[in-house]
Amino acid sequence: MAEPMTLTIITPDAVVYNGFANFFVGRAVDGEFGILPNHAPMIIALDMAPLRVDSPDSTSHTFAIFGGFVEIEHNQVSIVTPNCELSSDIDIDRASRAKQRAEERLSKRTPDIDIERAEHALARSLLRLKVTKQI
Structure with missing residues (x-):
């Protein structure tokens, strides 16, 4: 080898x-x-x-x-x-809450919501949940 x-x-x-x-x-x-x-x-x-x-x-x-x-x-x-x-260092509860917040922001789509920032937050939280095998 x-x-x-x-x-x-x-x-x-x-x-x-x-x-x-x-x-x-x-x-x-x-x-x-x-x-x-x-x-x-x-x-x-x-x-x-x-x-x-x-x-x-x-x-x-x-x-x-x-x-x-x-x-x-x-x-x-x-x-x-x-x-x-x-x-092993990822806080699963925190990542889940971040995912939920981002999904709520994206579902409302009001003028004061930064869509790009919410999409990026959702992607980060999904990645954290994926590497911890939560999704």
Whole structure:
């Protein structure tokens, strides 16, 4: 088996993950992708979606990734994202309430409601619920 790649997930606030990976799968703006060790150099624009990382110790970690970029070069992978949350760190009740609020705003469609902001809030809450396997 190939040597695992080094994977680092970086947000403006912290290094969320820094370790080895045998495989990771996520969604780019143009579709899903999977990366194995020794992949050719590449830069990928990320969509807001789950990211699964399979570690050499046979554990998997699922993250909510809120956009950003992946850079792959010489078995080193860097993911730079505005926000990233490990599934076990997500507050399910809070995400459910955010989903409900966003759906209520979108159903009313009054002139004082920022539709784009409500749609984005709904997408964020749905992503959080998806990575925690609530939907």
